[in-house]
Amino acid sequence: MTSNTQAVTSKTWSGGRSPFKISYGKLMMWIFLLSDAFTFSSLLVGYGAVRFSFPSSPVLTETQKISPMSHIGDDFVEKMQQTGIFSEKHWPSADLVFNHFPFLHGIHLPLMFVSLMTFILIFSSVTMVLAVEAGHRNDRKKVEKYMLYTILGGLAFLGCQAWEWTQFITEGSTLSSNPFGPSQFAALFFIVTGFHGFHVFSGVVINFITYLNTVKGTYEKRGHYEMIEKVGLYWHFVDLVWVFVFTFFYLI
Amino acid sequence: MTSIAETLYHSEESEPHSTHHHKENFITKYIFSQDHKMISKQFLITGIIMGCLGMMMSVLFRLQLAWPDSSFPILETLLGSKWAPGGKLDPSFYMGLVTIHGTIMVFFVLTAGLSGTFSNLLIPLQCGARDMASPFINMLSYWFFFLSSVVLTISFLIESGPATVGWTIYPPLSALPKAMPGAGLGMTLWLVAMVFFIVSALLGGINYITTVLNMRTKGMSMNRLPLTIWAFFFTAVLGLLTFPVLLGGALLLIFDRSFGTSFYLSDIFLNGEGALANSGGSPILFQHLFWFLGHPEVYIIILPALGITSEIIAINARKPIFGYTAMVISITGIAFLSFIVWGHHMFITGMNPLLGLVFMIFTLIIAVPSAVKSFNYLATLWRGNIHFTPPMLFAIGLVSFFISGGLTGLFLGNAAIDIQLHDTYFVVAHFHIVMGCAAIFGMMAGIYHWFPRMYGRMMNNTLGYLHFWLTFIAAYMVFFPMHFIGLAGVPRRYYQFTVLPEFGIWNDVNVLITVAAIIGALAQILFLYNFFSSIFCGKKSEQNPWKSNTLEWTAPVERIHGNWHGEIPQVHRWAYDYSKPGFEEDYVPQTVPVSDNEEQLAFEHVLSVDNAKNEDNYTVSFSSLMLKWLGLKKS
Numbered sequence: 001m002t003s004n005t006q007a008v009t010s011k012t013w014s015g016g017r018s019p020f021k022i023s024y025g026k027l028m029m030w031i032f033l034l035s036d037a038f039t040f041s042s043l044l045v046g047y048g049a050v051r052f053s054f055p056s057s058p059v060l061t062e063t064q065k066i067s068p069m070s071h072i073g074d075d076f077v078e079k080m081q082q083t084g085i086f087s088e089k090h091w092p093s094a095d096l097v098f099n100h101f102p103f104l105h106g107i108h109l110p111l112m113f114v115s116l117m118t119f120i121l122i123f124s125s126v127t128m129v130l131a132v133e134a135g136h137r138n139d140r141k142k143v144e145k146y147m148l149y150t151i152l153g154g155l156a157f158l159g160c161q162a163w164e165w166t167q168f169i170t171e172g173s174t175l176s177s178n179p180f181g182p183s184q185f186a187a188l189f190f191i192v193t194g195f196h197g198f199h200v201f202s203g204v205v206i207n208f209i210t211y212l213n214t215v216k217g218t219y220e221k222r223g224h225y226e227m228i229e230k231v232g233l234y235w236h237f238v239d240l241v242w243v244f245v246f247t248f249f250y251l252i
Numbered sequence: 253m254t255s256i257a258e259t260l261y262h263s264e265e266s267e268p269h270s271t272h273h274h275k276e277n278f279i280t281k282y283i284f285s286q287d288h289k290m291i292s293k294q295f296l297i298t299g300i301i302m303g304c305l306g307m308m309m310s311v312l313f314r315l316q317l318a319w320p321d322s323s324f325p326i327l328e329t330l331l332g333s334k335w336a337p338g339g340k341l342d343p344s345f346y347m348g349l350v351t352i353h354g355t356i357m358v359f360f361v362l363t364a365g366l367s368g369t370f371s372n373l374l375i376p377l378q379c380g381a382r383d384m385a386s387p388f389i390n391m392l393s394y395w396f397f398f399l400s401s402v403v404l405t406i407s408f409l410i411e412s413g414p415a416t417v418g419w420t421i422y423p424p425l426s427a428l429p430k431a432m433p434g435a436g437l438g439m440t441l442w443l444v445a446m447v448f449f450i451v452s453a454l455l456g457g458i459n460y461i462t463t464v465l466n467m468r469t470k471g472m473s474m475n476r477l478p479l480t481i482w483a484f485f486f487t488a489v490l491g492l493l494t495f496p497v498l499l500g501g502a503l504l505l506i507f508d509r510s511f512g513t514s515f516y517l518s519d520i521f522l523n524g525e526g527a528l529a530n531s532g533g534s535p536i537l538f539q540h541l542f543w544f545l546g547h548p549e550v551y552i553i554i555l556p557a558l559g560i561t562s563e564i565i566a567i568n569a570r571k572p573i574f575g576y577t578a579m580v581i582s583i584t585g586i587a588f589l590s591f592i593v594w595g596h597h598m599f600i601t602g603m604n605p606l607l608g609l610v611f612m613i614f615t616l617i618i619a620v621p622s623a624v625k626s627f628n629y630l631a632t633l634w635r636g637n638i639h640f641t642p643p644m645l646f647a648i649g650l651v652s653f654f655i656s657g658g659l660t661g662l663f664l665g666n667a668a669i670d671i672q673l674h675d676t677y678f679v680v681a682h683f684h685i686v687m688g689c690a691a692i693f694g695m696m697a698g699i700y701h702w703f704p705r706m707y708g709r710m711m712n713n714t715l716g717y718l719h720f721w722l723t724f725i726a727a728y729m730v731f732f733p734m735h736f737i738g739l740a741g742v743p744r745r746y747y748q749f750t751v752l753p754e755f756g757i758w759n760d761v762n763v764l765i766t767v768a769a770i771i772g773a774l775a776q777i778l779f780l781y782n783f784f785s786s787i788f789c790g791k792k793s794e795q796n797p798w799k800s801n802t803l804e805w806t807a808p809v810e811r812i813h814g815n816w817h818g819e820i821p822q823v824h825r826w827a828y829d830y831s832k833p834g835f836e837e838d839y840v841p842q843t844v845p846v847s848d849n850e851e852q853l854a855f856e857h858v859l860s861v862d863n864a865k866n867e868d869n870y871t872v873s874f875s876s877l878m879l880k881w882l883g884l885k886k887s
Binding site for chain 2: 013014015016018019020023024025027028031032034035036038039040041042043045046049050053054174175176182183184187188191195
């Protein structure tokens with residue numbers, strides 16, 4: 001019986017402390033990210049449902065195959081339409097749509113540019129990790145340096161996305177039609193990558209604010225760099241979502 | 253790292269609220285308040301106003317259904333000749349009323365008004381926290397809700413009228429602005445209002461979950477939480493994970509409407525010509541996205557009401573709640589199952605029968621935790637020393653509605669029977685009883701019970717009894733006959749049944765329903781009078797008027813920011829030590845320490861916290877707690 005006289009203890013779940021050993025701010029960020037993951041999931045599930053209601057594009061025959069780095073004419077899209085590779089009846093293959101690279105017009109470089117974008121974004125996550133790590137050591141100079149790299153990485157990614165959108169639109173894609181396949185192909189591309197790009201943009205703004213605060217010494221005065229961890233969580237999440245967007249839009 | 257985080261947690265917890273008081277002016281105290289108690293009042297009063305709007309709309313369209321061929325000149329005077337030409341409701345305005353009634357009641361009254369009010373009031377007070385984790389985000393949550401209410405209400409003032417496509421806004425009707433007047437600007441405003449609402453729900457939910465997990469006072473272990481908090485917690489989880497999906501769905505709908513995409517639009521022909529620039533989308537996709545929110549939404553509505561009821565029934569029966577752990581597991585089970593049953597709203601969309609079978613099985617399984625809860629309520633009442641106060645009556649009313657509405661849910665959850673009953677008045681009757689009436693009664697119970705906590709005064713009992721009995725009888729008179737109309741196949745949302753002879757025979761029943769609805773609506777005037785007059789001149793409440801165990805009654809009656817003067821009270825026992833042998837009073841507040849020779853009741857063994865071996869490893873201790881509750885592990 002006496003063992004049940006419940007003296008107030010401070011066990012993990014018994015109140016008076018955080019069961020996850022983190023501050024409420026970080027917990028809120030985790031919970032927000034969980035919720036945001038569902039928003040992206042709904043868009044990606046919607047994408048899947050629409051996409052798989054169309055057949056995939058026909059496989060290229062031996063003669064039609066284009067080897068990477070080979071030259072393709074300005075009439076590439078028209079040729080694809082004439083041979084029935086691009087048609088409103090089936091979902092286009094991303095290899096043939098996203099095959100451009102800045103300053104290398106006319107050369108077939110399937111998915112090279114988007115791979116570069118992905119690399120930039122993942123690399124900005126690495127610098128973010130370094131910033132968080134420097135924050136743990138209260139090393140203000142290093143935090144500043146790596147936050148700056150992260151912001152530059154984010155901006156570079158956004159710039160790449162702007163280029164890719166411009167290219168896509170120049171080739172005739174709008175929300176309601178495109179030369180590559182069903183109208184939903186371009187519409188979903190714009191909405192999903194746009195929604196993700198909006199997240200990256202917000203992330204860059206938030207990173208910039210925390211960078212300014214680091215420079216001003218706000219966190220040094222506060223004695224800890226937890227804010228860097230929180231924005232870091234958000235940044236890694238945005239990065240992770242891109243991996244899914246990349247997989248679903250470009251690879252599958 | 254750990255030590256930094258811990259010091260952080262403690263310093264941040266006590267710093268912003270407790271010791272130094274900020275100077276408050278009118279605006280920071282009553283309008284942009286960051287105090288959870290004030291925000292809960294704001295939610296409540298906005299909810300009540302929206303509730304009155306929604307109720308008046310229902311009276312208007314009930315008039316049309318009962319006397320479709322008569323004219324009421326007063327309607328033309330009140331609504332103008334556009335909406336009620338010659339004193340008879342315009343058909344598209346009728347559709348607008350039905351749509352906005354549903355939207356207001358489901359989202360604005362029973363989601364924000366119910367869980368917004370009581371989560372805000374009770375989570376910090378019953379967990380023993382100074383305020384929400386982030387008072388600022390909490391304030392934003394209310395103001396997004398307010399903005400959303402304003403946008404929705406404004407849609408009545410525009411020329412083409414409010415959205416008229418039903419509260420479920422199925423495309424293609426909702427996706428084609430030219431389909432009818434109410435699919436134009438009114439529909440756009442509906443979507444804008446809903447986006448604001450989703451933002452509000454997310455901000456609120458993040459706060460509620462964090463506060464429950466991170467801000468409990470010393471000794472308030474998860475298994476000593478009052479059942480209200482468990483219910484609000486899972487409500488917040490549901491909202492947090494399902495509203496984003498509606499956001500995704502609504503985003504695609506907005507693009508379909510305004511930017512020429514066709515995610516939800518398949519081939520549509522008007523006068524032999526294709527009405528769409530594009531095709532190839534699927535309206536069924538929207539239904540999936542919508543009901544992935546829509547079904548958990550009904551549990552977002554009913555769970556807080558059930559939590560409130562658990563608390564009030566235990567207090568007023570002066571007995572420990574029967575089966576505390578069973579109640580928690582039921583809430584968990586309902587919350588989990590609610591994610592995988594949305595397809596039962598879509599049985600007749602041409603769904604694969606195998607998929608329909610899966611959805612049907614999961615749907616019917618929900619009956620199990622629901623029945624556990626009902627039986628536990630009844631078992632708590634059994635041989636209790638029942639005090640029939642107004643909140644208790646409303647709580648018992650909830651149990652009655654929950655059972656009678658739940659039973660018809662078994663009919664509808666069955667795919668084969670649903671083919672006959674889909675979109676008939678049987679559905680209308682079912683969900684109005686089980687989530688409309690039950691949740692409203694839970695909300696009323698909560699208002700009567702926590703009114704003294706909110707305003708420091710009591711509501712009038714006599715008016716409360718009158719309000720209860722009139723509402724209870726009227727509600728059954730409205731919704732019980734509807735089952736029979738529905739079984740006969742009368743479809744919902746129709747404007748006039750007299751032109752269809754096979755349905756016209758039900759007209760007498762429609763008259764009865766309308767009369768009952770008007771009585772029910774008039775009864776709410778008693779409540780409104782009681783509520784608003786008691787705020788100013790109700791009888792002053794004592795510290796703990798219901799002799800309740802929970803922490804909120806230990807906080808001072810007058811409003812202070814930070815809830816408690818001095819230290820936050822510590823918790824030493826669970827919330828349901830009513831009529832415990834060995835005590836003079838029939839209640840033992842949670843703050844009373846357990847004495848050495850105090851008798852431990854059998855069920856309290858299960859409640860002792862995690863085993864000492866793994867005390868620092870929270871994952872292990874939480875799972876071992878669950879295993880212990882499920883009876884899979886002996887302590």
